[in-house]
Amino acid sequence: xxxxxxxxxxxxxxxxxxxxxxxxxxxxxxxxxxxxxxxxxxxxxxxxxxxxxxxxxxxxxxxxxxxxxxxxxxxxxxxxxxxxxxxxxxxxxxxxxxxxxxxxxxxxxxxxxxxxxxxxxxxxxxxxxxxxxxxxxxxxxxxxxxxxxxxxxxxxxxxxxxxxxx
Amino acid sequence: xxxxxxxxxxxxxxxxxxxxxxxxxxxxxxxxxxxxxxxxxxxxxxxxxxxxxxxxxxxxxxxxxxxxxxxxxxxxxxxxxxxxxxxxxxxxxxxxxxxxxxxxxxxxxxxxxxxxxxxxxxxxxxxxxxxxxxxxxxxxxxxxxxxxxxxxxxxxxxxxxxxxxxxxxxxxxxxxxxxxxxxxxxxxxxxxxxxxxxxxxxxxxxxxxxxxxxxxxxxxxxxxxxxxxx
Numbered sequence: 001x002x003x004x005x006x007x008x009x010x011x012x013x014x015x016x017x018x019x020x021x022x023x024x025x026x027x028x029x030x031x032x033x034x035x036x037x038x039x040x041x042x043x044x045x046x047x048x049x050x051x052x053x054x055x056x057x058x059x060x061x062x063x064x065x066x067x068x069x070x071x072x073x074x075x076x077x078x079x080x081x082x083x084x085x086x087x088x089x090x091x092x093x094x095x096x097x098x099x100x101x102x103x104x105x106x107x108x109x110x111x112x113x114x115x116x117x118x119x120x121x122x123x124x125x126x127x128x129x130x131x132x133x134x135x136x137x138x139x140x141x142x143x144x145x146x147x148x149x150x151x152x153x154x155x156x157x158x159x160x161x162x163x164x165x166x
Numbered sequence: 167x168x169x170x171x172x173x174x175x176x177x178x179x180x181x182x183x184x185x186x187x188x189x190x191x192x193x194x195x196x197x198x199x200x201x202x203x204x205x206x207x208x209x210x211x212x213x214x215x216x217x218x219x220x221x222x223x224x225x226x227x228x229x230x231x232x233x234x235x236x237x238x239x240x241x242x243x244x245x246x247x248x249x250x251x252x253x254x255x256x257x258x259x260x261x262x263x264x265x266x267x268x269x270x271x272x273x274x275x276x277x278x279x280x281x282x283x284x285x286x287x288x289x290x291x292x293x294x295x296x297x298x299x300x301x302x303x304x305x306x307x308x309x310x311x312x313x314x315x316x317x318x319x320x321x322x323x324x325x326x327x328x329x330x331x332x333x334x335x336x337x338x339x340x341x342x343x344x345x346x347x348x349x350x351x352x353x354x355x356x357x358x359x360x361x362x363x364x365x366x367x368x369x370x371x372x373x374x375x376x377x378x379x380x381x382x383x384x385x386x387x388x389x390x391x392x393x394x395x396x
Contacts (some may be wrong), residue, residue, distance in 0.1 A: 050237045101279070104334065105305035108279045118307075119335070127328040129254070131308030131336065139240045140329040148333065 016154040016165070017074040023093070023156075024149040025066070027056040027142065030066030030090060032083060034073030037100040037132040041072045054143050063089040066139040070138075071122070074102040084121050090091060093156025095125045095149070097141050100132050111125060245328065249358040252309045253328040255302060258321050258356070259346040264289075266321035266349075271298040273313035273322055281306035283312065300345060304330055304338040315358060323355045 005010050031041060045059060047052045060066045063086045075083060087096070098118050101107030104127040106116035118124060123149055124142045133141075153160045212218045245251065258266045269286035287298030313322050325347060332338055349356075 048236055048238060048396070049240060053237075053239070084247070090292075101305055101308055104338075107306060108308055110280065117335070125333060127305060127332055127335060127338065128306050129307070134245070134328055136240050136245060137329040137331065141331045143241065143332050144333070 014159055017104075019154060020147050020150055020160065024146040025055040026067075027054075027095075027145070028058045028060050028065060028067045029056055029097075030063050030069045030086065031059050031061070032071045032073075032080065032086065034071070034075060035102065037103070038163070039074035040132045040135055041070060041099065041138060044138045049135040049139060051139060054126065054139065054146070063087070064088050064091065067093070068095040068097060069122070070097045070099050070116045071103040072132075074100040074107070074109060075118050075121075076113050076141055077115055078113075078119050087122050095145055095154075096122045097128065097138075097145060098124045098128045099128045099138060099141065100130060101156050102131070104128065131153050136166075167373050176202070182308065199314065201231055205331060218291060249326075249354040251326045251328065252311055253325045254309070255307060255311075255313055255322055255345075256325045256327075256347040256352070257300060257345045258323060258352055259348050261349065264291065265300070265342070265346055266319050267297050267300060268293060268295040268321070269300075270295075272316045272318070275342070276312045276316045276327065277307075278310060278312065279306040279308055283309075297342065300342045302340050302345060304340055305335060315363060320356055320359065323352055323359060325352065 003010055031038065042048060045057050051057050051164060056068070065071075067090075069087055069090065070082065085159045087094070096118070098104040102109060102114070103118050104124075106114050108131070110116075115121065126144045128137055130137050149156075151159055188361055260266055267284075268283050271286070274280075274282045281303045283298045283299075283301045283303075284297050287296055288294055289296050309324065309328075311324050314324055323360050330338070
């Protein structure tokens with residue numbers, strides 16, 4: 001009945017599946033390296049751990065070209081407005097990884113100067129434990145984000161409609 | 167910076183005589199001549215052409231293709247499972263299913279980010295105290311292992327699980343059910359803890375090496391009476 005019946009060599013797909021597949025395998029991170037987590041982030045793109053195996057090695061230092069913001073380190077209230085402005089400059093759809101306990105919850109710093117979790121100012125998609133997290137943990141966070149993108153529709157917000165096979 | 171004002175020495179091939187003449191001709195280069203090691207010399211023809219260094223760097227990159235690959239394929243190849251690895255803190259569950267913890271609150275007190283919250287309770291077992299609830303906020307925990315070091319009962323140890331990610335902050339608040347781990351899986355780490363922290367203990371007792379543990383210090387072999395404190 002469908003195209004695949006007439007032409008068995010043709011594979012059909014939905015546009016939302018195709019776009020989601022392309023998005024999740026070509027994440028361009030915006031590194032917001034604020035403290036020691038940034039060192040582990042640099043190690044992650046190095047040859048030993050090699051984040052490019054997941055298509056996410058192109059660290060763009062311009063938010064206009066980035067998909068995912070990796071907040072790596074202690075975010076102070078003084079830096080918070082800058083972080084929010086950088087996030088606002090990123091084109092949609094965009095995601096945020098909170099790397100390490102400082103970015104996720106404030107961590108060790110329970111004081112007036114540090115933002116208790118970047119989810120106060122940014123919509124965080126994946127939280128990461130560790131002080132700092134090992135490169136393995138950041139890779140795991142990227143994989144978790146890929147899983148999340150795979151569940152989203154083409155606008156990057158709504159959940160993707162399931163496929164009904166008759 | 168213009169070529170006249172730049173502190174550039176003549177090429178090294180020109181020799182000391184020309185350097186001296188340059189110094190006499192231009193007095194403001196005197197410091198550069200006096201200490202030629204820290205100043206740059208003028209570029210040679212090879213360096214100006216850029217071909218030689220460029221080919222050298224290409225050769226280095228190309229030679230890497232025949233060297234051993236150092237990439238660790240993470241999801242398949244995890245980190246080496248050493249007992250010294252600081253991972254997530256877990257609670258030791260005894261063979262009968264009860265936690266070793268007696269809710270003394272030392273780890274709660276020593277925890278730098280205040281990630282631990284303990285509510286003590288009572289039981290009818292010989293060890294009468296136990297934690298009614300033991301909660302660790304894993305988004306606060308910095309895996310410093312102070313809790314493990316301070317624990318007098320060896321009830322909280324660091325496990326080798328080190329990659330914990332999640333999408334919601336509530337998922338990181340681990341309660342007693344999630345924290346308890348059978349003692350059989352933690353034997354290596356407990357032995358490592360005994361070996362390491364006993365080294366710092368100047369009042370270490372001869373009866374300290376336990377019978378139940380994996381590790382026995384060879385220095386105390388045959389000299390001690392084994393005592394199992396648990």
